[in-house]
Structure formats: structure tokens, C-alpha cells
Amino acid sequence: MNTTLLAISLAIVAAAGILALLRLFQPHAAWRRLSLLLLLAGLLAVIAAVIPVLSQDLHQHIPLYRISGPLVIDFYLDRLAAFFILIISVVSICVALYSLGYIEHHIEPKRRQWLLALMAFFILAMIAVVASGNYFTLIISWEIMSLSSFFLVILEREQAENRKAGIYYLVMTQFSTLFLLFSCLTVYHSTGTMDITTSLPANALSVTLLGFLVGFGTKAGLMPLHKWLPYAHSAAPSNVSALMSGVMLKTAIYGITRIMLNLAVIPLWWGIVLLALGTASAVLGVIYALKEHDLKKLLAYHSIENIGIIVIGLGLYTIFNRYGFEVLAVMSLAGALFHSLNHALFKSLLFMSAGNVINATRSRNIEHMGGLVKRMPVTAVTFLIGAAAISALPPLNGFASEILLFQSYLGAFQIPSLFVAVGVFASLAAFALMSALAAACFVKAFGITFLAMPRSAEAALAQEAGWSMTTAPAILAVLCIAAGTGSAWFFKWMGMELPVPDMLPVSFMILTVISILAVFMRLLKAPVRKSETWNCGFTTITSRTEYTASGFSEPIITIFSPIFRTQKMLWRNFADVTGAIIRGGRAEIKTLQFFEERIYLPLARLALNIGRRISAWQNGDLDNFVMYAFIAIAASILLAGWWL
Amino acid sequence: MVSMLVYYVLNPLFILAVSPLFIGIIKKGKAMAQGRTGAPVWQPYLHLRKLFRKEIIYSNNASFIMRLSPYLNMAFMIAAATLVPVIFLPPEGSVATNIILFVYLMVSARFFMALAGLDAGSSFGGMGSSREMSLSAIAEPVTIITCAAVAFALDTTGIAQMFARTLAGSLLDFPTLLLAGVSLFIILIIETSRMPVDNPETHLELTMVHEAMVLEQSGPNLALMEISHGVKQTLLMALLINLLFPLGIAGDFDAAGIALGAISFIIKGSILSVAIAIFESSLAKIRFFRLPSFFMVALFFSFITIVFELLF
Numbered sequence: 001m002n003t004t005l006l007a008i009s010l011a012i013v014a015a016a017g018i019l020a021l022l023r024l025f026q027p028h029a030a031w032r033r034l035s036l037l038l039l040l041a042g043l044l045a046v047i048a049a050v051i052p053v054l055s056q057d058l059h060q061h062i063p064l065y066r067i068s069g070p071l072v073i074d075f076y077l078d079r080l081a082a083f084f085i086l087i088i089s090v091v092s093i094c095v096a097l098y099s100l101g102y103i104e105h106h107i108e109p110k111r112r113q114w115l116l117a118l119m120a121f122f123i124l125a126m127i128a129v130v131a132s133g134n135y136f137t138l139i140i141s142w143e144i145m146s147l148s149s150f151f152l153v154i155l156e157r158e159q160a161e162n163r164k165a166g167i168y169y170l171v172m173t174q175f176s177t178l179f180l181l182f183s184c185l186t187v188y189h190s191t192g193t194m195d196i197t198t199s200l201p202a203n204a205l206s207v208t209l210l211g212f213l214v215g216f217g218t219k220a221g222l223m224p225l226h227k228w229l230p231y232a233h234s235a236a237p238s239n240v241s242a243l244m245s246g247v248m249l250k251t252a253i254y255g256i257t258r259i260m261l262n263l264a265v266i267p268l269w270w271g272i273v274l275l276a277l278g279t280a281s282a283v284l285g286v287i288y289a290l291k292e293h294d295l296k297k298l299l300a301y302h303s304i305e306n307i308g309i310i311v312i313g314l315g316l317y318t319i320f321n322r323y324g325f326e327v328l329a330v331m332s333l334a335g336a337l338f339h340s341l342n343h344a345l346f347k348s349l350l351f352m353s354a355g356n357v358i359n360a361t362r363s364r365n366i367e368h369m370g371g372l373v374k375r376m377p378v379t380a381v382t383f384l385i386g387a388a389a390i391s392a393l394p395p396l397n398g399f400a401s402e403i404l405l406f407q408s409y410l411g412a413f414q415i416p417s418l419f420v421a422v423g424v425f426a427s428l429a430a431f432a433l434m435s436a437l438a439a440a441c442f443v444k445a446f447g448i449t450f451l452a453m454p455r456s457a458e459a460a461l462a463q464e465a466g467w468s469m470t471t472a473p474a475i476l477a478v479l480c481i482a483a484g485t486g487s488a489w490f491f492k493w494m495g496m497e498l499p500v501p502d503m504l505p506v507s508f509m510i511l512t513v514i515s516i517l518a519v520f521m522r523l524l525k526a527p528v529r530k531s532e533t534w535n536c537g538f539t540t541i542t543s544r545t546e547y548t549a550s551g552f553s554e555p556i557i558t559i560f561s562p563i564f565r566t567q568k569m570l571w572r573n574f575a576d577v578t579g580a581i582i583r584g585g586r587a588e589i590k591t592l593q594f595f596e597e598r599i600y601l602p603l604a605r606l607a608l609n610i611g612r613r614i615s616a617w618q619n620g621d622l623d624n625f626v627m628y629a630f631i632a633i634a635a636s637i638l639l640a641g642w643w644l
Numbered sequence: 645m646v647s648m649l650v651y652y653v654l655n656p657l658f659i660l661a662v663s664p665l666f667i668g669i670i671k672k673g674k675a676m677a678q679g680r681t682g683a684p685v686w687q688p689y690l691h692l693r694k695l696f697r698k699e700i701i702y703s704n705n706a707s708f709i710m711r712l713s714p715y716l717n718m719a720f721m722i723a724a725a726t727l728v729p730v731i732f733l734p735p736e737g738s739v740a741t742n743i744i745l746f747v748y749l750m751v752s753a754r755f756f757m758a759l760a761g762l763d764a765g766s767s768f769g770g771m772g773s774s775r776e777m778s779l780s781a782i783a784e785p786v787t788i789i790t791c792a793a794v795a796f797a798l799d800t801t802g803i804a805q806m807f808a809r810t811l812a813g814s815l816l817d818f819p820t821l822l823l824a825g826v827s828l829f830i831i832l833i834i835e836t837s838r839m840p841v842d843n844p845e846t847h848l849e850l851t852m853v854h855e856a857m858v859l860e861q862s863g864p865n866l867a868l869m870e871i872s873h874g875v876k877q878t879l880l881m882a883l884l885i886n887l888l889f890p891l892g893i894a895g896d897f898d899a900a901g902i903a904l905g906a907i908s909f910i911i912k913g914s915i916l917s918v919a920i921a922i923f924e925s926s927l928a929k930i931r932f933f934r935l936p937s938f939f940m941v942a943l944f945f946s947f948i949t950i951v952f953e954l955l956f
Binding site: 371373374380388391392393394399403406407409410413418421422425428429430431432433435436437439440442443444446447448450451452453500501502505506509510511513514517518521524526527528529530531532533534535541543545546547551552553554555556558559 | 652696697698699700701702703704705707708709714715716718719720722723726740742744745748749751752754755758759762763764765766767769770771773774775777778780781782783784785787788789791792795796801859860863864868932933936943947950951953954955
């Protein structure tokens, strides 16, 4: 029953994409709207189909088409897959709604059709990834997902920056596929089956697991494989960024979780590696975000941070599971999965609101914004709710999932190994730091973007976005609040009894106090006056005297300057005896792009050098080529004879 | 059920009522340490009454954030006040008093206060917000690790259950609490913007952190901001007091016990306020970028506590 509904609804989603492609040469707004509505309807049906699965103990394979032998297009549905399908569909619905307005904004009509078609296939591929029943289907859908998102990233290919981002992304995503392919093949080699739920054997496991970690970790944006993420997210159109950051990263999380759950015995080192990588991503992600003034890059770095949080949860799950603490393990896993949902909700909300702001001000630099709260009130409120949620403020959803992780962390005292226990507590300190820095970063992001006075002429003339572009984030904002306040109820419905505080009484208390105060202040009848901001006796203040984003994050950047590798360089002027300058000087402050300059580029150079050596052999001389062919054939005959 | 409702009403109200008193005592103590007579200890009440009678002035640039932030601040602090029992302990299991939730309610209040600091467009407010968020960020690991140490020593994350255990046992049963107490005291100093982290007396842009953020608030709104700041101080004091010297807090729900609990808390709180005054008077303000090392000392203490607990 469910599977029929699911199949029909996915067919509708596919139809939406095909419709957009069909009208490629006769683009028309009405057809685009129809196509988006189809997308909406299809995804709604997907949700209706998967929600019952969430509370059931279902394990169902849905084989679709056998190509040959073990190569079967096969889908699989259980609670984990259903949960991730739910995440993808909820966010995609809001993105589809948002796109109704957004898609008409920018780009030339033909590209709108492309955007639409690619988006539909992208969503479909993501659902296929998390619903894959075997590794073959997984790799196929993974590639479709990667390629469709690559074309979405380079949609606005006129700008050199976007092309660079696209190539960067393509290389990284193929790098990821390479490792996944390797691991899938080793699994097939050792178990003889492609089934995604096969429990993995213990022998030769480490290499397989590392392959999966690198493959999925690259896609998830785990440090140090994260560098594509800020580039790609800022190059893509905002609705696509919302999809990529909100849900595409989660498919990688799904992959890691699925592999872990397949292991009969999860090795301890896996947990420690996940915890270490997660902590590094979480802390460095937010520290880099603080420095960023490009609104979309800032959000992209926060995605790295939040993926870090999720991976920390998975790492804690492994560690607790290894030592046999059932409740703590379940709590960490629930925290990781719940945070995946929550991050999808608030991050796509933030990207869509940011898209509205960027459309209105024609800039991505927050130093050119300001004062938008008066001109774009709805966008401001939704962005604020998203910012509060991502900063883990109770009673919103970000806190509801982070407290699960906090509670698991506090259970680490029971770990018998002192080494591991101290490591977990060091990670807890970093986690606390990260969460406070995130709050600081979003005070900056919201405060500089929306509050005070406009810092540019565009910001002063900004206008609120259309209805669809404000409704979609608003729906997500409501979901953020609901997922936070109703978290205890949600866990109960999922059949989990977790020792975390219920957010409902707190929310009730906050609302009560606010209403009592409102009544009290009304009764007080204090006179209200509007006036100039005090400015030390000068007449008026202008936007030039406002606090800037760079100023705001300066203290933190100074405190963490060893991490930023800030280099301050100063060249003096040299003057001769008469005071005439004979050599000019300059001062420069720059931050080292550590990962790029110290890891990525040396590797790329190494690859290029090797390539150059090899290409020396390819000298266009026919005699040589014949010789190569001869050697190759001789070698294969020898090898075959030796082996068979 | 009745005791739970009474707890939800009485506990915040009592904290609201005594908060200005402790501020007054600290001010008086500092004045005496500086050789001044100082204002009477009930001066903060008069100050609040004065503020409630004044008009509210909003900047032309200010948005709903400025108007909403005093309410939100109060709401978050009152919600936090329901998590820290000061005069009597609610019956076991009736009230969820998670310590992490408590910490994050304080973070929420600070988040909106910092936004309000940016709202008017004055560079003072921005400066204050930026400094406050930076300091709180590097102080957060100390807070959480200390919470973890306390939670381990008492084997619970509920604040009410913690107090119940310290009340039932004695400090000798939980020796590591003394170490955690040092960190808690430093957290109290940091969170309430006191010397040597911030100077609460000054309005000089070079030195101030917290005061700069609320510079644009006026009249009743400023009063709400100041009350919530006072409530925060009382809550952190209550945490320290009831973990180390829980004597007097009523374990059961009866009128005599509650009265005794109230009186004993006021006495213990006054003593702690005097200690804070002496501590503040004996220190000079630390240069802003030296503060991380001060926080590192606190983090060191809390980590030592954890390591001790793990070893023994």
C-alpha cells in the first residue's frame, strides 16, 4: 500500500521535471507554476506515504528492474530510510513553494526551465539515495544527485567565481564517489551480495570503513574535506543552496549511519575518529563562519559546523555502544538523527531568507546591508527564528537536539577507559565553545544584516519578497518552533523514552511571563518617545558610525588568531637623507587559507606533476604506442596464466 | 500538585524580590572597601521604582527587537528561575530542572540582549554586544565542564535533585564540589559582568561590556533589563550556595520550612554578596585580551575536578 503510493508520488515528482524539460524551448511562467505544483503534490504524497513507516518496524525491499546478475535497481524502506525521506520531502516542499517566486526573479527563461528540471531530478535522486536497496542503486543515484547538483551550481556560469566553484565541487564529488565505489566493491567482494542491509564481516573492515568515511565525509563536508562547500553553496541559486545544505548533506549522514548500523561490532577507533572529526568540523566550521561576511558562505560554514554536531552524535553512539551503555547510545543516535532533521529545517529556512535579502540588496556582503528589519519584516522574523534555532536557544529545535547530545556527553563518566573519557570531555568543552560561538556568529549575522541603519543605497531601497518567498520560510519557522516545543512528544511517538527535559513547560513559562509583563507595562502607562540615538553630542549618526561585521567579530578573531593564521605584514618606506621616499611600503593583513594552501593545492600539484611525467610517454609516436600495446597484452597473458 | 504550583509561583517571585537586595549589599560593600559610606542597601529598589516612573525613549532606528528584548530577557530569566529551587525543594520528579537547560536559558537572554545592543545603530551598543558575545563564548566551556563535574559528583543533571543530595549528605561526601565551587564562583563573576572581567560601575566606552549593551534602554525597559540581570546573579549565587551549603533549604513543603528557607537564603546570599564585594574590590580590571587566560584558569579548575572524579 505504502509502496504503491510512494511509487506514484515519485512518478509525479519525475513528471514535474520532465514537464519542465519539455517546455525548454517554449518557456512560460504558467507551465513552470504547473510543474512546481506537481512537485509540491508529489512530495506531499511522499510524506503521506512515509509517515506511517516511521512508527512501524518495517523492512521492505522493492526491486524495480534487474539489469544483469547482481546489478538490480532495488529500493528499500525501513524507519531510517523513511526518516530521511521525510527530511528531504519536507524541505523540498518548502523549496518548491519558495521557487514559485524565486525562479521568476533572476535568470533568463530557458535557464528557469533548466533550474526547475534539474531541481526535480536532484530531489528525486536524493530520495533514491536514501531509499537505495543495494550498493549498485546507491552509486547510481549518488552520481545522478552529484551531477544534477553540479549543473545547478554552475547555472549562472557567466561569473568566473561560479565556474571555479562548480569545478571544485565536481572534483570533490567525484573524489567522494571514487572512495564509495571502492568500499562498495570491497563489501561485494567479501560478502558476495550488494544488499545495503548486509551486515559487514569483521575481516578487512578498516579499509572499507575508511573508504566509506572519506566518501560520505566529503559529501557531508567533514573537515578536512569541506572546502568545496562554501564555494558551491554561495555559487548556487538560493533555493538550490537550501536544498544542498539542508538535505543533500544529510544523504551522506544517512550513508554513514546505515553503514554503522550494519556492523555487528562497531570498532572503537571508528567512534573516536568520528568524534574527533566531528569536533574539529564543529569548532573550525563556526570559527571560519565568524570571519565570513558573505551571507551564504557564512551559512555554508555553519553547515560544516552542524554536520560536525551530527557526526559527534554518531561518534558518541559508537563509543557508548562499544562499552555497552544502551540508553546513552540510543540517546546519542537520536540526537544525531534529530539534529539532521532540525538542521535541515533551520538551514534551508536561513538560506531562503538569505536569498530574499540577497535579491533585495543585490549583494551577498552583510556589510552592505543593515536596517532591513523595517523594509523586510517577514523575512527578518523568519531569519531571526532560524538564527535562534541554529544558536541552540531553548525552546527551539536546535536546542532540543543538542541537549540530547549534552546529556549523552554527561554520561561519559561511566566509560572505563580514562583515555577515552578524558577525550570525550575535551570534546564536550569544544562542543560548548562551538555552541556559544554559533550564538555570537548569528548575533552578528542578524544584527548587521537586519538591524540599525542601511549601509548602502540598495539596502535603503530594499523591498519585501513576494508571498511565496516569505511563506516558505515562515512554514519552516513554524516547524522549527513545533519540533522544539514538541520534541518530548515526538520522541514518545517514535517509541523512545529519553531522559531529556520537556520543552513544553518552559515554553509555557516564557509565554506566561511575556503576557504578564505585557499587561503590567500596559497598566504602567509609561510615556513613549522616539528620538535620536545618543552619539556623544554630535548631531546625527550615520551608517558610517555603526558597528560593522568586521568590528563585531574582531575580538573573537584576535583571540583565535592562531587558528586563523592571521598574517600581519608590514613593509616600511625607505627614505634618503632629504626625506624623499626611495622605496614604497605597504601593510597587509591576510588570513591563510590553511586547508587550501597547505593540503589541497600541494595534492593537486602532486597529481599534476605525476600526470606530466606520464604524459611524457604519450609522445604521439606510433612505434611507441605499438610497443605499449604489446607490453600490455603480454603482461595480461602472463598475469592470466599465473592466476588461473 | 499544590506544592508544584506553589513552587512555580513562589520560587521566581522570591528570587525577584531578593535580587535587588544582593545588588545593594555588593554596592555597599564595595563603597565601604573604597572608604565611602555608600548608598543604603535598599537603594536598588528605589532605583527601580524611579525607572518604572520614567518615560521610554526609543531610537528612531530601533525595531521590534529593542521593544521585545526586555520582555524576552525577563521571560528567559524567570523561566530559568523555575529551575533553581532556593527556598524549598519541589517533590522529586515533579519539576524538570535540567542544568543544561538552565545554562542555555541564560544564553538565550544574552542573545536577545546583544541584538538589542546592535539595534539602535550606536557604536557603543555594538561594541558591548561584540565584547559580551566574545567573552561569553570563551567562558562557555568553563560553564559546561563545571556543570558536567557537578553532575557527575552528584550523579544527576537535575538541579533540584542535586540540592536534595547535598542536603542529605555533607560536603565531606562530595569533596570535589569544593573544586567545582571555585569554577562556579568564577562563572558567577563572568556572567554577572563583574571585576576583573567587566566593570559594572563605569560608563566609559573603553572599559564597559554589559553596560554598553543596555545603554539605549530607558525607563521601565531598562528596569526590566536590570531586574533580569539581578535575577541571573541571584540564580548563580543560589546554585553555588545550595551546592556547597544547602543548610536551611526546606526539603518538605510546609509554611515554617519555607519561611526558614527564605530567611536562611537571604542570610547566606548576603554573606556571599559581601564576599563578592571584597573579591571585586581587591582586583583590578584585566585587559580585554588577557581575559582568555583568566578563563583558562577556570577551565583548568573544572577539568582538574573532572580528572579527580574520574581517578577516584
